[in-house]
Amino acid sequence: MKKIKEIFTRVKELQHTDNEDITDLIWPLICYSPKFPPRLPQQQLLDESAPFTLEVNDLHFSHSILKFNGFTWGNGSRKVLITHGWSSKGADFIDLITALRTIDDLQIIAFDAPGNGSSDGELSNLLLFVEAVKAVIYTYGAPDVMIGHSLGVMANTLAIKETGIKPSLLINITPMVNLKENFIATMNNADVPQAAQDKFFESFNKIFDVPTSYFNLADIYKADIAQKHWLAYDREDKMAPFSYTQELLNRHAAITSKEYPDATHERIIKDPRLIADVLELVKNKQ
Template identity: 60%
Template sequence: MKKLKTVFNQVKSLNGAEAPDMLSLLWQLICYSPKMPVRLQQQQLLEEAKLFTLEVEDSHFSKSTLKFNGFIWGDGKRKIMITHGWGSKAADFAELITALKKIDNTQVIAFDAPGNGSSEGELSNLMLFAKAAEAVITTFGAPDVVIGHSLGAMANAIAIKETGIKPALLVSIAPLINLKENFIASLNAADVAQGLQDKFFTDFEALFDMKASEFTLHNLYPTHAITRHWLAYDPEDKIAPFAFLASFLTAHPEIETKVYEGRGHERIIKDDLVIADLVSLIG
């Protein structure tokens, strides 16, 4: 978290002016994922897990193979895969994982995406999240239940498309809908001038060979692979604004939704009622 604050303050102190390394700073502002230490309760849960390490190719930033770490609880036949959000890690689902472990005949699989938690990588992005989810699916088999929070929900959509799996249940918690708008919000918060923002997005699109505006859940959603989709959200979520979600839900009226007011973007995955509803849904 300290590094991200330093980069943010560096950019903001320029008051919209351009600096020699400005684009590099903007890439760090957008693609450096803050890392928070593991709490005691989380560490105890991780110590109960079977550990694994897989690899993905980072073709955009490090141009190398990155190792990422994962965790498995239980050996039941019903597989549950959890994909965390930006600036998060598998251990942040400790309360949910503890509850899911109690469901009969289940196996819970979670991982730290590259550039997040305990895994390798300096900068991260949606495609690395998705590649990690794909690697987990390919290695351990198709999960019956796929859970994603925030950016993890977008990553799951890509992974489902790429692997061709058809999970019995997809769960999205406070999903991001429009990635470019999240980038713009971060750039605006740091007082980045419009001209510099335009340069960043030109650079972004050259690197990923895809317009930033195309990284939306509308565009990525694997409609025909979804048997049942349950979505939880807080209408006052500042990170995943409801205006974007409302448009997505209008396009997909088949998605089951539940509102959890006052939970916010990060705390929603730890909320007792959300966890109880998920256990009831999955169990």
């Protein structure tokens, strides 16, 4: 957390400077994900798992192979894959994983995306999340249930599209719908001038060979990517504004949704109401 504060302060110091170097500072502002070690109960949960390590190729930042860590619980025939959001890790789903372990015949899979949690990587990005999901799918087989939170929702959606799998149940929790608008909000919060923002987006387009506007879940989402679609949201979510979620729901009638008032973007994955509902959804998909 100290490092992201230093990055934020440095960007604000240069807010009135027409300097090319500010673009280099915006990248870590956007793509540095603070890593938080597991708390004792989380570590105890991890100690009960079967850990694994897989690799992804970081084509855009380090230009190297990154190792990322994952964990499984159970050896059931039905697979549940959980994909965390930004600045998070697999163990942050401790309450949901603990609840899911009460269901027979499940194998629960979670991981720390590159640049997050215990995994390699100084900077992270959505495509590294996607590559990690794909690596898990290729190693363990197509999941019956895929659960994503925040950026993890978009990662799951893109991974499904690129692998051609079709889960029986897709659970989306407070999804990050419009990546570009999230970037803009982050830069505005650091008082990044418009000219510098424009330069950053030009740099993004050049590095990733695709505009940030491509990463809009309402555009990417397809009705046939899963048999059943379910989405959880908090209308007052400050991280993923409901207006974008509403656009997603309006354009994709196949998605069943439920509001969790006062859950908040980060704490919703611990909310007892959500955990009870997800448990029931997974049970009913047996």
